[in-house]
Every structure is written in C-alpha cells, then in structure tokens.
Amino acid sequence: MGEGRVVGGVRPSTAAFLLALHLGAAGLLVMAQPAAASARVPAPVTSPAASVRITEGRVGEVGPGGSIVYPAVTSCLTVTVRLQDGAKVGAHASLFQVPGEYRSDRILAAVRQRIGSRAVRAVEVRGAVGAWDPGYFTRAIESYPEGEQVPVPAEPDPGGLARAVAEGLGEPPAKVTVQDVPDGDQTVV
Numbered sequence: 454m455g456e457g458r459v460v461g462g463v464r465p466s467t468a469a470f471l472l473a474l475h476l477g478a479a480g481l482l483v484m485a486q487p488a489a490a491s492a493r494v495p496a497p498v499t500s501p502a503a504s505v506r507i508t509e510g511r512v513g514e515v516g517p518g519g520s521i522v523y524p525a526v527t528s529c530l531t532v533t534v535r536l537q538d539g540a541k542v543g544a545h546a547s548l549f550q551v552p553g554e555y556r557s558d559r560i561l562a563a564v565r566q567r568i569g570s571r572a573v574r575a576v577e578v579r580g581a582v583g584a585w586d587p588g589y590f591t592r593a594i595e596s597y598p599e600g601e602q603v604p605v606p607a608e609p610d611p612g613g614l615a616r617a618v619a620e621g622l623g624e625p626p627a628k629v630t631v632q633d634v635p636d637g638d639q640t641v642v
Contacts, residue, residue, distance in 0.1 A: 495554050495563075507531075509547040510554025512563045516540050523639040530580040532564060532618060533641045537572035541641065548584060549594060556593040561621030568622070575628055577641070578618050582633040587613035590621050609633060 495511055506522045507513040509529060515521055517539030523531045526545070534542040544564045550556040555563055586604040597603045611631035619626040 505543075507543050507545045508551075508554075509545050510551040510556070510560070512542070512544045512555065512560065512567055514540060514542045514567060520640055520642040523641070525637070526580050526634065526639050527636045528581045528584045530578055530582070530585055530614070531639055531641075532561070533577045533579075534564060534568060534573055534622065535575045535577070536568070537574050540571075542567050543641065546580075546590075548581075548589070556595060557589045558591055558593040558596065561590055561618065565622050573622070573624055573628060575630070576618060576622060576624060578614055578629060578631045579634045579639055581636075582611055582614060582631060583609040585614060586610070587617035590614075590617040 503515075503518070504520045504522060505513045505515040506524060508524060513521065519541065521533060521541055521543040523529075523543065523545050528548045530546045532544040532546060536542065542564055544555075544560045546557050546560045547554070548557065583606060586606045587610055588604055594603055611633070615629040615631050616626050618631075619629045
C-alpha cells in the first residue's frame, strides 16, 4: 500500500506509527522485521494417492504413477518437475499472490526445497506464457513499489521462462520445456 493512500481516514504510515507507539519498543522491533520473515510458509500438498490438486500459490507432490490437477489456470503458470523415481513435484504460480500462499518470486525455491537431492528427469512449464515476464520468478509484481514500472511482456518469451525456471530450480535449461496452454484445468499424468 502506498504512502498516498488513505484507509479508514488514516494514512498507512500514520497507522503504523500509532501502532508502534501503542506496542512500545518491542512493537517497533517486530514491525522492523521484513515481511518475508514473518510470513506464513504454505504447507505443501502431498499425496501418495492417485491424484493431487494444487491451487494457486501452492506446491505439492504426488507419488509414482499419480497425476497432478491444477485447477483454473488462467493467468498462471504451472511448473511440474518429473523426478527419476516417477514422482512429480508441482507448483501453481500465480501472477498475483493469493493471500497466505507463495508469491511468484518464492515458489521456485519452495519447489527446489521439496525436490531436495532427488534426481530430476524433466521440468514442464505450462499456462499463460504470454502474460509472464521471466523476471516475475525473481521479483513478484507485488514487490514493486507504487509508481515503479512493472515489466509487462510485449510478446511471449518461452525461452526466457525456461531459463528463469531452470535457474530457480538449479537445473540445466535443456531439461525445461514451456508450452502455452489455453485457460482451464490442467491435468498432468
């Protein structure tokens, strides 16, 4: 929220100052912490069952032979990592953060952590390729302050997205494929 906005008759900076006064020194220390430090980390969705459903801003995993369902992929990208053992780790990256879920600039790190030391066979990126600037994986739209220009893709950049995803996962770009998929549910088997 920018400094110029007024909510409930009070500017956010004024409200923060009043809250800090009310909380005292301890409140100032808590308020000084970066938002990421106090943000809740979404719990991964895991299923040994035949299918797992991964909604926007979430990361999940399904065992060998299972499928992943990504519902309502409109302006999103999905990232499915196929592991050597047949399991799949998936992420439903959203252009705009869903409250309480991963932002686009944090979701690949969550996938990488979930993969751990397991060998990766392939990575598939699908969805609204033309809506995504590769930089959204390193700097989410929400991280731009009011007035700063957010990059908007002039045309689809599947190669740039493949490189950004490969880098974020620590995998060679040759393992990553990118496919523009129309709106709707995606099922990966």
